[in-house]
Amino acid sequence: MTESAAEAPVLDLLARMTADSVDTSSLDPGTLMLVRIAALVAVDAPPFSYLTNLAAAGDAGLDVEDVRGVLAAIAPIVGTARVVAATGRIVDALGLALEVAEQDAEIAEEGGGR
Numbered sequence: 001m002t003e004s005a006a007e008a009p010v011l012d013l014l015a016r017m018t019a020d021s022v023d024t025s026s027l028d029p030g031t032l033m034l035v036r037i038a039a040l041v042a043v044d045a046p047p048f049s050y051l052t053n054l055a056a057a058g059d060a061g062l063d064v065e066d067v068r069g070v071l072a073a074i075a076p077i078v079g080t081a082r083v084v085a086a087t088g089r090i091v092d093a094l095g096l097a098l099e100v101a102e103q104d105a106e107i108a109e110e111g112g113g114r
Contacts, residue, residue, distance in 0.1 A: 018056070030066075033057035037067060038074050041082055047092035054093060 025032050036053050057067070067090070075083045 014052075018052075029060035030057075030062055033060045033062055034066060034070050037070050041071065041074060041086040042078050044082065044085065045089065047089045047096060049093075050086075050090050051093035051096050054090065055097075 022029070022032060027035065033053065033056055037050075037057065040049050040053060054067070071083050071086065
């Protein structure tokens with residue numbers, strides 16, 4: 001077992017599942033991420049799920065307007081309450097990302113590196 005798998009087996013499993021999904025899908029990376037964001041809204045996912053998928057969406061070239069477009073497109077299907085909740089969770093996820101970035105910057109300043 002690798003060191004990272006021993007330290008975070010669930011996160012490692014999720015990363016492998018995501019990679020397998022990307023490899024198996026016939027969708028282009030941007031479309032795949034839009035579908036995943038829509039699915040997160042549909043299942044009422046927690047902020048951390050948005051955090052990881054929004055990072056991948058950014059890597060696929062998607063931006064805020066693309067995410068807004070998905071939310072607008074699925075609102076009639078999943079309902080406004082679910083879209084509003086998802087928007088709040090996305091904001092929470094972005095807050096988590098900022099906290100992690102700040103902690104990384106503090107560690108780097110202290111010379112500890114990650």
